[in-house]
Amino acid sequence: MRSTYRVLAMLVALGVVLQAAFIAFAWFTVINDVDSGALTFTGEDDQYNAGHMLHSIGGMLIPALSLALLVVSFFAKIPGGIKWAAIVFGVAVLQVVLGVTAFELPAVGLLHGMNALALAVVADLAGRRVGHAGTTTATARTRTPA
Amino acid sequence: MAGRGHWRLLAASAATLALVVPLGWLWWASLVPDTYSVMEMGVVDLGGGPATTGHDAHDGRDVSTLTGPRGGSPDVEVTLVARADAIDLGEGSAVGGYTLNGTSPGPELRLTRGDLVEVRLVNESVPDGVTLHWHGVDVPNAEDGVAGVTQNAVMVGERHVYRWVAEDAGTYWYHSHQVSHEQVRRGLFGTVVVQPRSATGGELDMVAAIHTYDGRRTVNGRVGESWREAAPGSPVRVRVVNTDNAPLHTWVAGTPYRVVAVDGYDLNRPTEVEDTSVLLTAGGRVDLEFTVPSDGTAVRVGTGVADTSLVVGPQGATPASTAEPEAELDLLDYGSPAPLGFTLDDVDRRFEYRIGRSPGFLDGMPGLWWTVNGEMFPDVPMYVVREGDLVVMTIRNDSGDVHPMHLHGHHAVVVSRDGEPATGSPLWVDSLNVADGETYEIAFVADNPGIWMDHCHNLPHATEGLLAHLMYEGVTTPYEVGGEVENSPE
Numbered sequence: 185m186r187s188t189y190r191v192l193a194m195l196v197a198l199g200v201v202l203q204a205a206f207i208a209f210a211w212f213t214v215i216n217d218v219d220s221g222a223l224t225f226t227g228e229d230d231q232y233n234a235g236h237m238l239h240s241i242g243g244m245l246i247p248a249l250s251l252a253l254l255v256v257s258f259f260a261k262i263p264g265g266i267k268w269a270a271i272v273f274g275v276a277v278l279q280v281v282l283g284v285t286a287f288e289l290p291a292v293g294l295l296h297g298m299n300a301l302a303l304a305v306v307a308d309l310a311g312r313r314v315g316h317a318g319t320t321t322a323t324a325r326t327r328t329p330a
Numbered sequence: 331m332a333g334r335g336h337w338r339l340l341a342a343s344a345a346t347l348a349l350v351v352p353l354g355w356l357w358w359a360s361l362v363p364d365t366y367s368v369m370e371m372g373v374v375d376l377g378g379g380p381a382t383t384g385h386d387a388h389d390g391r392d393v394s395t396l397t398g399p400r401g402g403s404p405d406v407e408v409t410l411v412a413r414a415d416a417i418d419l420g421e422g423s424a425v426g427g428y429t430l431n432g433t434s435p436g437p438e439l440r441l442t443r444g445d446l447v448e449v450r451l452v453n454e455s456v457p458d459g460v461t462l463h464w465h466g467v468d469v470p471n472a473e474d475g476v477a478g479v480t481q482n483a484v485m486v487g488e489r490h491v492y493r494w495v496a497e498d499a500g501t502y503w504y505h506s507h508q509v510s511h512e513q514v515r516r517g518l519f520g521t522v523v524v525q526p527r528s529a530t531g532g533e534l535d536m537v538a539a540i541h542t543y544d545g546r547r548t549v550n551g552r553v554g555e556s557w558r559e560a561a562p563g564s565p566v567r568v569r570v571v572n573t574d575n576a577p578l579h580t581w582v583a584g585t586p587y588r589v590v591a592v593d594g595y596d597l598n599r600p601t602e603v604e605d606t607s608v609l610l611t612a613g614g615r616v617d618l619e620f621t622v623p624s625d626g627t628a629v630r631v632g633t634g635v636a637d638t639s640l641v642v643g644p645q646g647a648t649p650a651s652t653a654e655p656e657a658e659l660d661l662l663d664y665g666s667p668a669p670l671g672f673t674l675d676d677v678d679r680r681f682e683y684r685i686g687r688s689p690g691f692l693d694g695m696p697g698l699w700w701t702v703n704g705e706m707f708p709d710v711p712m713y714v715v716r717e718g719d720l721v722v723m724t725i726r727n728d729s730g731d732v733h734p735m736h737l738h739g740h741h742a743v744v745v746s747r748d749g750e751p752a753t754g755s756p757l758w759v760d761s762l763n764v765a766d767g768e769t770y771e772i773a774f775v776a777d778n779p780g781i782w783m784d785h786c787h788n789l790p791h792a793t794e795g796l797l798a799h800l801m802y803e804g805v806t807t808p809y810e811v812g813g814e815v816e817n818s819p820e
Contacts, residue, residue, distance in 0.1 A: 217545075244696050255349060258342030284689055284698055288730030288766065 185260040186314050189269070192253040193311035196272060199246045200304040203239055210235025243283060246303075250276035253310070268310035275303045360691035362708050365812035368479055368781060368799055371708040377679030379719065390804040393480050396471040396780050398494035404448035406441055410520075411452045412460045412484075412506070417517050417543060420552040425544045427516035428456055428506075434517030435539050435551050435573070439504070441496040441524045449492045451484055456506075459483030459815060460518060462492060463507035465613055466594050466760045467522065468739050469494040471780025471805070476738070477508035478809050478817030479781055479799075484508075485815060499526040500594025501569040501615040503539070509818050511789035517543065519573050524594075533619075534560050538640045539571040540578060540610075540633045547638045549631075555649075558642045562624045566642055568631050569617050572610045575788040577732060577763050578634040579658070581607035582620050584643075584650025585629050591617035592661065595741060598755035599666040606657040607632070611763035612734035613787035662747055665755025670743055674773060678719035683711070683784070683798065685764070687729040692795055700729060700786075700796040707795030713784070715776040716803050725762070726769040733791065736761045737800065738782040742774035761787055776800075781807050783819065792820040 210233055250273045257269035279299050286293040362371075415429040430436025441447060453460050461483055463475035473494045477483040484490045505519035521537045536558055538549050549556045560566055567590070570580045581587075586604040590597060593615055610616050622629060628643025630650045641649040686701040693707075702710045715721055722745065727733055741758040745751065747770050764770055785797035797820065811817050 240697070251349065251353075255346045258345045259339070261338075280689060284687070287687065287698070288728070 185256060186262060189253065189256050189260045189262060189265060190311050190314040192249055192256060193269075193272065193307050193314075196246055196249050196253065196276070196307035197304045197311065199242055199249065200300050200307070203242045203246070204300060206235045206239040206242060208235075210239060243280065247273075247276045247280055250307075262313050265310070265313050268306065268313050271306050272303070272310050275299065275306050279303055357691050357694055357696075360694055360706070362693045363812070365810050366708075367807065367810050369712075369801070369806060372710045372712040372799065373703075373705065375681060375703075375711040375713050377681040377713060377715070377721065379679040379714070379716065390806045391779065393471045393780055393805060393807045393809075396805070398470050398473050398492070399446060400493065402446055404493065405445040406439070407448045407450075408437065408439060409450040409452060410436055410462070411454050412456045412518060414455045414457065417551065419543060419546060419548055421554050423546065423553060425546075427543065428460075428513055428518040430518065430520055433551065434519070434543075435541065436504075436518075436520030438520060438537055439522045441522065443496055443499045443524055443527050445496045445524075447492075447494055447496060450489055451492065452489045453484045453486050455486055456513070456518070457486065458509045458513070458818070459485045459488075460506045460513065461490070461508045462504050463510075463738075464492075464494070464502060464504050464522065465736070466500070466502040466615065466741075467494070467496070467524075468498070468741065468778055471739065471778070471782070474738055474780070474782070475504075475507050476783055477815075477819045478811035478813070479783065479807055479819060480809065482809060482813075482815045483817050496524040498594060499524045500591060500596075501537070501571060501617055502594055503571050503573060503613075503615070505573070507819050509820075511793050511820055514573065514789055515542075515575070517541075521569070521571055523569060532565065534558075534564055534566045534642075535569070536566070536640075536642075537569045537571060538580075538631055538633075539573055540580070541573040547633055547635045549633060549638060549640045553638055555638075556640050558640065559645055560622045560642050562622055562626055562644055564622050565619070566622060566629075567617055567619050568640065568642070569615060570610060570631065571615045572612055575612050575790065577609055577611045577734060579607040579632070579654060580610050580616065580618070580634065581632045581655050582618055583630040583632060583653070583655070584627055585620050585623050587618050587620035589616055589659065589661070589664065590619045591615075592757060593741065593759045593761060595756075595758035597661075597665045597757070598668040600664060600755065603659055605655045606659050607655045608659045608661070609763055611761050611787075613736050614734065614759070614761035614763070661754065661757055662744065662750075662752040663754045667753065668756055670756055670773075672720055672773075672775065674720075674722065674745065676720060677722045677773075679713075679715055679721045681711070681713050681721065681723045683723055683725045683735070685725070685727045685729045685733055685786075685796065687731075700791060700794050702796065702798055707797070710795065711798045713798060713800045714803055715800060717776055717779050719776040720773065721776055722771060722773045724769060724771050725764050727764045727766055730766055731791075732763065732765045732788075733796065734761055734787040735764055735784070736787040737774070737784045739778045739780060740774045740776070740782070740800075742772035745771040745773050747771075776802065779805055781805055785820075789820065 502522040506513040628647040628649040
């Protein structure tokens with residue numbers, strides 16, 4: 185459970201890094217296509233853009249990972265684990281809400297970008313809880329037989 | 331110790347269920363059966379009118395009986411053969427897609443008002459099946475060509491006959507309404523022109539169908555500059571048809587022009603404009619009238635992109651600039667008012683069509699989906715009307731994106747936008763551009779019984795749940811979405 189917790193937290197943090205990479209890839213693709221005349225903004229939602237597609241998949245995967253992290257935290261007995269998993273989950277939900285809102289109010293996209301960094305940081309901090317927990321349980325285990 | 335561990339496990343399990351069960355329920359509730367009738371999907375909305383009486387099929391009318399004239403010899407008879415084919419776009423470029431009689435756009439149907447038309451649709455090789463919907467022509471319901479609602483998709487090797495009377499002069503188009511988000515984009519469409527009985531003398535009359543194939547914008551299926559020869563001083567009517575999924579700007583450069591018709595309806599006393607563009611929504615049409623300049627120059631009709639346009643003028647002439655005008659014509663105060671044939675004092679039903687966007691599950695898929703009146707597909711409205719009702723519909727868009735809203739089988743007049751009444755010529759539309767943040771009030775008379783789609787003509791949006799149906803009480807359909815023929819209208 186502990187290592188699952190740690191892996192999930194790391195995956196969330198890694199996911200955020202990938203999301204940043206995908207969205208940059210997506211928009212450089214758009215700019216390049218517009219410059220070369222291959223893209224004319226005709227509302228073809230299904231015009232293929234790998235970056236956008238990956239970002240929207242990531243946008244579903246990261247909240248799912250955060251939810252899994254929260255569920256695992258209930259069972260993992262990591263000191264502060266539930267609290268940090270809940271923070272990660274909350275920040276991930278906020279990230280989705282900001283992303284959704286930004287379609288209507290593009291300026292909210294600024295917050296979506298900044299909150300992404302916050303998500304990576306809290307996911308990393310959550311992952312580090314396992315390290316602390318590891319030492320405390322090790323001590324606890326040595327004490328049990330006595 | 332064991333007791334505490336036990337309680338902890340229980341609490342953890344309870345917390346897990348509290349998180350997972352609501353999500354699972356939302357997912358499960360969003361699932362749509364493989365086969366369903368549009369009559370059973372959605373939320374009944376009576377719009378303040380009386381409730382439906384006698385809903386069972388026995389005293390109702392079946393859409394398959396609401397046909398055009400079955401007898402009588404047609405004035406115009408056409409066979410359209412649909413194929414999966416390569417489309418030649420000119421300038422050495424070609425793209426894979428679908429054709430009708432070997433071309434995309436398919437043949438232009440040029441009719442005279444009052445003609446009885448018979449179109450035989452043959453599907454030679456389009457794997458998903460095809461239909462033909464007569465966009466903007468208010469045909470009887472059985473001829474409307476919506477797979478799973480008014481007919482079954484015409485599968486490979488099958489045929490279907492459409493018969494209808496061209497009752498109103500104007501510019502229209504036709505396209506497949508089976509897997510339409512893919513088939514229209516890839517070429518399964520054509521144009522329809524209905525000329526008045528008393529043809530205007532000597533006017534050069536041409537269609538400019540604007541379509542984007544694989545990212546390349548075309549006029550009548552051709553990339554680049556399309557030329558039409560016309561002598562100096564000759565009067566011209568260009569019927570611009572937007573067959574794409576997004577609105578575009580069109581305009582006439584090099585001479586003043588008038589917008590003489592929108593969506594097949596003539597405008598009342600349109601005035602001349604210059605250096606001004608017109609917003610043409612997806613699925614919409616505008617007829618632009620102008621005179622070729624007498625100084626020997628040519629006129630350019632813009633399509634919104636610099637390298638594709640229609641040039642009209644004498645051979646070898648220098649065409650006008652490709653630059654898009656900055657000014658945009660507002661059709662709500664263009665031309666002069668005229669009687670509508672009804673007043674809005676006596677409205678029978680009032681409907682709301684509020685478009686939003688929200689995260690959730692659509693048929694089990696998580697994502698960001700459109701909502702109608704706050705609900706996601708399949709919980710979209712079924713607007714119930716009785717024949718003869720005067721209907722006012724308020725369309726409000728808070729979804730962050732523009733939506734070209736298309737009502738089948740009817741034309742509606744624009745009453746107001748954002749609370750400001752329309753002051754120009756009556757603007758009768760079948761395709762209305764509703765930008766983000768806008769609210770339109772439209773009015774129409776329910777005079778064409780049937781079950782009609784009322785959806786976004788950015789066709790991928792319709793697949794994402796942006797659709798509703800207008801249903802006449804007592805009308806039923808034997809067709810189903812899904813089913814053995816895999817009807818999939820969007």
